[in-house]
Amino acid sequence: MSSRRHGRTARLRVINRSHLDDIDHGKVIHDEDFERFRIWLRERGYPKSKITLAEFKGMMATVDLKPGDTLVSVPRNIMITASDVAKRLGAGHQLDANQLLVLEICDLKRQGTKSSWWPYVKLLPRDFDTMPVTYPSDVLDSAVPHHMQGEIREQRAKIDADYQRTISYMKRAKTYAGVDLTNQEYQWAWLCGSEEKSITGSNIALAPMLDFLNHKCDAKPPLSLNVVTITKPILLISGLLCHIAAVNSAIALDDQMEKLLSRLRASGTLGALKIKLLQDTGDYTIRKDEISFRTLSALRLILAANSAQCTAWERVVMGSQDIISSDIEKQVGQLLTDMCRNTSKQSERALTYLEVDSDLKNSLNRYALLFLKILWKEYQDIAYTAQNELIHNSLSH
Numbered sequence: 006m007s008s009r010r011h012g013r014t015a016r017l018r019v020i021n022r023s024h025l026d027d028i029d030h031g032k033v034i035h036d037e038d039f040e041r042f043r044i045w046l047r048e049r050g051y052p053k054s055k056i057t058l059a060e061f062k063g064m065m066a067t068v069d070l071k072p073g074d075t076l077v078s079v080p081r082n083i084m085i086t087a088s089d090v091a092k093r094l095g096a097g098h099q100l101d102a103n104q105l106l107v108l109e110i111c112d113l114k115r116q117g118t119k120s121s122w123w124p125y126v127k128l129l130p131r132d133f134d135t136m137p138v139t140y141p142s143d144v145l146d147s148a149v150p151h152h153m154q155g156e157i158r159e160q161r162a163k164i165d166a167d168y169q170r171t172i173s174y175m176k177r178a179k180t181y182a183g184v185d186l187t188n189q190e191y192q193w194a195w196l197c198g199s200e201e202k203s204i205t206g207s208n209i210a211l212a213p214m215l216d217f218l219n220h221k222c223d224a225k226p227p228l229s230l231n232v233v234t235i236t237k238p239i240l241l242i243s244g245l246l247c248h249i250a251a252v253n254s255a256i257a258l259d260d261q262m263e264k265l266l267s268r269l270r271a272s273g274t275l276g277a278l279k280i281k282l283l284q285d286t287g288d289y290t291i292r293k294d295e296i297s298f299r300t301l302s303a304l305r306l307i308l309a310a311n312s313a314q315c316t317a318w319e320r321v322v323m324g325s326q327d328i329i330s331s332d333i334e335k336q337v338g339q340l341l342t343d344m345c346r347n348t349s350k351q352s353e354r355a356l357t358y359l360e361v362d363s364d365l366k367n368s369l370n371r372y373a374l375l376f377l378k379i380l381w382k383e384y385q386d387i388a389y390t391a392q393n394e395l396i397h398n399s400l401s402h
Contacts, residue, residue, distance in 0.1 A: 038127050045124035046213065049083045054214070079212045085109055085122075086210040098174055102209050103198060104167050109211070110194040111186055125213045133196045134370040138164070141368050147358045148377050150351075150384070151260040164195050256387050258289040258300060261344050265307050278315055279306050293390045296341065304337045305329055338395050345392035352385035 039058055056064045056076055070076075087102035090109045094100075100108065113126045120126065133139050137149060138160045145154055168191040175181035198211075266283075269276040283303055290297045306318045309329060320326035328334050359365065359378050366374070 042124040042128055050080050052078055077215045079215050084210045084212050100174060104171055107194045107198045108171055110197050129197050135373045144369055148355045152257040164192055255290040255292045256348050256384055258344055262289045291391050293387050304340055305333055308333045308336050342392055342395045345388040348388040349385055352381045355381045
């Protein structure tokens with residue numbers, strides 16, 4: 006069974022206003038780069054829009070919007086699709102759609118002001134040093150939650166594999182003779198691509214303005230755990246930045262659950278039966294006011310002492326029986342309490358590392374450092390609240 010979280014219990018909320026005191030009322034960007042970009046858009050037939058780039062992060066409305074209003078309409082002639090790049094390269098490139106667009110971003114950046122797309126390229130993020138994939142290895146090992154580390158390493162491996170494949174093509178292609186592309190340059194373009202890509206039919210594309218719904222080139226992240234996303238419907242009042250965000254306010258128990266599951270795999274026939282019964286999807290999480298159904302179900306099954314109790318577990322899952330036994334419910338509560346204590350200890354260790362290590366100020370972006378501190382403090386708060394609730398419930402029974 007995969008322990009990877011699928012975000013089943015993810016929810017949406019507006020970012021806490023206390024984190025946005027200085028940016029609630031957006032201001033339209035009027036700097037030289039953006040004005041040049043606006044001219045570039047108009048010259049290519051970009052229609053008038055009711056939203057524009059704001060000084061903080063993302064887009065803001067210039068007039069009040071009504072349901073059904075078109076936010077962004079990007080003409081085809083100012084998109085670059087993976088198919089466009091493939092046609093330009095010709096047969097034999099053997100690059101996938103993502104690799105094609107990343108290579109195109111590299112090419113546009115390398116061409117600089119000679120490129121007709123330079124006004125757009127100039128507004129791309131200058132770096133991604135707030136993103137976990139760029140964190141130093143010691144920070145990743147010591148200050149990033151375990152369940153996130155695996156995903157970050159997977160992303161790093163993906164970027165490196167794409168880089169190696171792209172370099173292999175460039176060495177064979179005459180058009181790239183003498184062109185050097187460093188891993189760092191490719192990583193920047195790859196991360197630009199992951200931020201900028203939009204879907205157009207079955208294709209992916211660079212779509213100016215549509216992609217800026219997510220960010221501005223020199224944006225600083227809000228002081229929260231939220232990742233800005235675009236949702237429908239989206240409500241924007243003129244002059245007001247409305248950030249709709251996916252909330253990560255939950256403790257992920259994947260690493261602790263994996264230890265329990267690994268014991269099952271080595272526990273013979275009954276363990277194998279339990280592993281088979283746990284072939285589902287979902288996430289192992291605890292929130293302040295909710296323990297995920299998958300977490301409760303898995304712990305109940307792990308604690309089942311025999312095949313009869315495994316059968317009873319199936320009835321509980323299907324809703325035809327309330328509990329397997331009162332004893333198992335008590336043990337589940339104790340396990341969850343221990344998991345919360347473990348999370349509190351992990352949080353304390355990570356926060357100590359982030360506070361004490363003086364080298365972090367030089368090796369890590371200050372907003373990335375702040376993000377990690379807020380992340381672990383929120384984990385600590387959730388663990389403390391959930392632990393007290395579990396203890397209270399056990400005493401009341």
